[in-house]
Amino acid sequence: MFRSHTCGELRISDIGKEVILSGWVQRSRDLGGMTFIDLRDRYGLTQLAFNMDSNAPMCEAARKVNREYVIQIHGKVKERESKNLKMPTGEIEIIVDKLDILNTAITPPFTIEENTDGGEDIRMKYRYLDLRRNTVRANLELRHRMAIETRNYLDKQQFLEVETPVLIKSTPEGARDFVVPSRMNQGEFYALPQSPQTFKQLLMVAGFDRYYQIVKCFRDEDLRADRQPEFTQIDCEMSFVEREDILNTFEGLVRHLFKTVKGIDLGELPHMTYADAMKYYGCDKPDTRFDMRFCELNEVAKGKGFKVFDDAELVVGICAKGCAEYTRKQTDELIEFVKRPQVGANGIVYVKMGADGSIKSTVDKFYTPEELKKWAEILNAEAGDLLLIMAGEANKTRKALNDLRLEMGTLLGLRNKDNYQCLWVVDFPLLEWSEEASRFFAMHHPFTSPLVEDITLLETDPGKIRANAYDMVINGVEVGGGSIRIFNKDLQKKMFSILGFTDEEAQAQFGFLMTAFEYGAPPHGGIAFGFDRLCSLFGGSESIRDFIAFPKNNSGRDVMIDAPSVIDAHQLKELGIDVTLQEKK
């Protein structure tokens, strides 16, 4: 037996017990007469005591034990003289009478502590050492708990977890697929799924009624900071439902997760249309932890001779509460901020609402104090506030003001990561026009149903159609999204044709789904949550990588195992493929 207890288990009530512990040496302190070792495992730390007076040879042996050695000890639980009440085991220590070294360890390339001295690259290469750190392990424990609670909730709601295949068929629509050459069918390829979308719809046709899966998905995209080529979704689909049924069910899931995992009562979630989200926040995933809504000023700001505003499609502002006393330096920094290429604006007009009732702005020569007061009224500003106003092409200006709003929220401490504000954004546009391809693309995917009241626009003005689609947004992050699906084969055909598929292309790629729709498809809809993202949000981190056991870097490499790698000629030959190296971009 390697241990009778874990290193996080023993308490004052265990005093006098003979115990066996195994674990890693976190640190050791040689105090002359006594040597202490903190022994670590996943469950905690326990202090081991070696006494020079009573057992010199073993105390000597203990002094030779280095950091991260794996040891086993036999000993007796004793009350500590100087207790450490911050540690669960801090009232006891073990008087060791047998010490066995199970494995030695060379010195780790970084410290195994809450705050390590290791940089990102070295920690990724030695990920198994990084995972020894409590903070990193706690992230993955959280992930485990989230998965368990997700399944518990969905199981209680009669959802069945069904595994859909990983080796499927490549479809050009959407992002780039990873493909897998088939040895038994040379010249042909499987694709790894970007999502189980068509399979879950087929499960609805099959009458499964309620499906879910916590499932790996794959996307061969150029990686941005927080994208991974393989990622995990909570993927769900329901039959005989309308949008409200789905929103209620998955609001329930998110409430259950917050309650069981974080002890937070969410309450009911607000719904916001895409149009309102764009109008009041300039983005489709508003951070609603703070208000600072956009107010449009076209009617009061244009036509007064200020050319920047007069030429603008949109003049729009936000009110930063209590910021009237911002210094020139501070306002300059905000202007710097919006001028950065990521934001791309030309500048900000600001109006300071002095505590004394005075009004000062950068456009005093175009507007009277009364006119500026009108702006302040529209923006709900009071004495002491700062108005920040931007203007230009509508979409671009909204996007830039959204960035500024978020920056102000951060500066004013309004984006506390422990304050969770969730909402549904609904009624997204169904289609996006691509000037480049000169055709419509599906904003979500080609299976999304239009709103019933917009179906007539299919013939007349497809760009105006709203989708029966919804996103769940938490603290400005889109954590999930879905839609009511098309379940009528004629409407589905129509949709493919609007998206520029010929009948033959639609048949070749999605023929099996179109055929399935002929055999009695029920009304259905679903949702998928980004599980990595949801975990990172619950963990209070901006990086999903911290919540993935073995993540890949921005070039899609696993630097620990060194993958991808070359394979031998024999393997290539069996697969019937050759490598034809292109110049790298």
Next chain:
Amino acid sequence: MFRSHTCGELRISDIGKEVILSGWVQRSRDLGGMTFIDLRDRYGLTQLAFNMDSNAPMCEAARKVNREYVIQIHGKVKERESKNLKMPTGEIEIIVDKLDILNTAITPPFTIEENTDGGEDIRMKYRYLDLRRNTVRANLELRHRMAIETRNYLDKQQFLEVETPVLIKSTPEGARDFVVPSRMNQGEFYALPQSPQTFKQLLMVAGFDRYYQIVKCFRDEDLRADRQPEFTQIDCEMSFVEREDILNTFEGLVRHLFKTVKGIDLGELPHMTYADAMKYYGCDKPDTRFDMRFCELNEVAKGKGFKVFDDAELVVGICAKGCAEYTRKQTDELIEFVKRPQVGANGIVYVKMGADGSIKSTVDKFYTPEELKKWAEILNAEAGDLLLIMAGEANKTRKALNDLRLEMGTLLGLRNKDNYQCLWVVDFPLLEWSEEASRFFAMHHPFTSPLVEDITLLETDPGKIRANAYDMVINGVEVGGGSIRIFNKDLQKKMFSILGFTDEEAQAQFGFLMTAFEYGAPPHGGIAFGFDRLCSLFGGSESIRDFIAFPKNNSGRDVMIDAPSVIDAHQLKELGIDVTLQEKK
């Protein structure tokens, strides 16, 4: 709202309620004055009644509704006149006052009934229709329940579910990998995991202590009847454990599954050494639902002038209880059976122990009745029994007699699929010698630890070393297997060298694991269960395909979606590969 209740929900206590139901038309009966429709969903069947007298137009409409149409009805629950107590909803019916056709259906290519008229091929092509059948859906509901209960048990035992990567590195040892060309690292490939073996070991090095995952694995092998290119494992690993700890923990899992899913109390599982399994059953996964053990007869059967036995390495028999009266036709059929190429034996010597005390055999001229009685004693045979004896090269003979034993078990009705007999087989050989490659191969994998008492044989007689490995066998099926792992880097190096790896090869393929072992690896071991197989066993089926939602056929094709398939030239170019078709085998 599409429904107020499901089709499996309404009871006599609901009489008088106004309800809304949605589902598929299972069948309809037109009885002139009345038309009845059985409405089906995942939860059951409910009878709908349409009355010609009270609502002729709707009754007419109901008559036009075909099999598998998707309909919605509003109506009132009424007590049935002729009740069907076999159905949970059989005491009630719905008097319909509103009928909406949600979707039409063309006639399915096979009947959606318990026993369908559709062959395997057509059912695979229309898998979404096959999945509508109760039996098929019940298999996947069982699978869902098995997964939930597996997770519940392991979670309570403090196991953490950790997702390991799917895009990993190809290793030539073991079965063939599926590979994935990397676009961002052209000329390099990921591999899909055959198992998360090295990752779970790294998680032990990382101090995760107890890991599990229900995980997809991949093997590019020529498919046999019941193999799938992608399959699912319950994959587990534990630290600071000896073999008994692992056997106890996972015996607990299997007991929990039998208890919660099937209501069966398993009791404690017997352990059998590999040597005994081979000796008494001729195979390493004995079906212990029936005894009929092998008894070796070399000492009593050789040296009496019967050349077949005299030349044989092994003479070995089984006793078929109560089969002495088998006719010539029956014994001939057994001989036919063993002569089939799959079994490959030359024949059977049989001895009939007559109810009257007479003894008759096919070798009467070589053996006296006293000598044959001696055989009967060794085989524990009584009057009325039939002895079946085979001889030849030991391993081949054992294999053939195993086949015969199983055949006899089937003939005698001793292999009831509802009788579950589980056991552990332990102490497997560590290595297998390959004449072809003229080197040893790992019987399990290169990370398996030898039994401590056999380690000295590493230098002297590697072929004799027993592994600290174990399989769980249920009803003659290996459902899981694992081992205590090597956790010492020197021993691991030694093992790679015995397996014919150069230091460079070992470093190139498993360097990250060897390096990890330098930083304090704990003693650890684990197990993996074949989840598809376990589900099929619980479901009483021999085919794992029945327990996979979307299985592939024997050529690795998904005939429903038609994958694999060709991909376009642009995709190939981006990946830096070319197709070089070989002749097909």
